[in-house]
Amino acid sequence: MDAQRALFEHKMSKIKKTKIFLLVLIGILGVTVVQDFLQSRYQSYSFYFSESLLFSILWILFVPITLGTRHFFQKSPRLLQNKWTYRTFFILSTVVIHIVFYALLIHLISWIFMSHTFHFWRNLTYTLSQDLYKYLFVYSAISLLPISIEKKKHTEPLDFTEFIWVTSGRKSEKISTREITYIQASTPYVEIYLEGKKYLHTDTLKSLEKKLDQSSFVRIHKSTLVNLDKVQQLKSRLNGDYDVLLSTGEILRLSRNYVAGFRAKQDRSSSQAEKYSG
Structure with a gap:
């Protein structure tokens, strides 16, 4: 019973974390869209909800790229031995991955679902010229967060069978x-x-x-x-x-x-x- 309860609590904890993660993503999307709407009104140009939603992916990508890169570094203890080496590699790798993947994602989504296609090289050039400082600032701040080395542990099952029912005749x-x-x-x-x-x-x-x-x-x-x-x-x-x-x-x-x-x-x-x- 204790093993089943522990397993149930573990599943509920994962569900709760997933819900929080989804709420955070929805919140980020909502804030960026509202910001684009207010800016369009202030500068007197047309507001397109679909485009605003598309380009807000920039902020959403910080979450999976950060988690994925930190997970990679946790599995590479040598890169964590020197904190400045880790921070340099972390910032450079995340910025490059984010910029390239963001430009590619915008291109593909607009090509498939929208009437106007935002081309990859134009997206890449614009991001490098206008938003590079955002990536450097955010990922530099994230690199200051502590990271622990992931250690492989031998895990035994929470419970095991002590008796087996078998049929004989x-x-x-x-x-x-x-x-x-x-x-x-x-x-x-x-x-x-x-x-x-x-x-x-x-x-x-x-x-x-x-x-x-x-x-x-x-x-x-x-x-x-x-x-x-x-x-x-x-x-x-x-x-x-x-x-x-x-x-x-x-x-x-x-x-x-x-x-x-x-x-x-x-x-x-x-x-x-x-x-x-x-």
């Missing part, structure tokens, strides 16, 4: 996932192996993998999941693959494509065991 039986030795795909079913028992279960290996405790169960082959607690020994085949000896005496193949993931979970499991025993 006319009976349904509840088995503990801790007792499972390994699971193999047998399309359209999976074969669940316990010590001295085997069950045919209606599910997919991919689906079961998501439900099980991922700190205990690890994929060793595209068609096999094994319980780490049941692993007794690894023996190299000298070709990148390994033989996995289980507590039941059975031997499974650990494919070279899954060795790194197996080792990582094995080391994590060992360190957790040492922590609890200490």
Whole structure:
């Protein structure tokens, strides 16, 4: 229940942020259109709502370009080691991207939806000559905002299945996932192996993998999941693959494509065991 509640709250938080973002965009559009209308009245020239709405994209683009560029820098820690290097690269890259993309967007939208086309090079030249200072000022101010390095974290599922209901003849039986030795795909079913028992279960290996405790169960082959607690020994085949000896005496193949993931979970499991025993 706690996991479901946490997931629900996370979804609601994302919906709330999306609504706020949309309201901000609508507000920016409204302010720019009103400003254009008042300016047209003050200088006594015709006001065209469609053109005003089109050119107001200039302000809207600050949001996605800022978010996208900062996300890129978060994934490039070397560029963040020196704050002045980061700020210089951030300002230059965002200004160039914004000006080029804005001119291209105006050209395409006007060409597709309007009777008069605003050509790319004319848009680019006008923006550079009239609005360059706006871009430099806004993105220079944004570059002063703190940015944190995005660290990759290993995430475990919020919850996992402790029991699985399987059908045996006319009976349904509840088995503990801790007792499972390994699971193999047998399309359209999976074969669940316990010590001295085997069950045919209606599910997919991919689906079961998501439900099980991922700190205990690890994929060793595209068609096999094994319980780490049941692993007794690894023996190299000298070709990148390994033989996995289980507590039941059975031997499974650990494919070279899954060795790194197996080792990582094995080391994590060992360190957790040492922590609890200490």
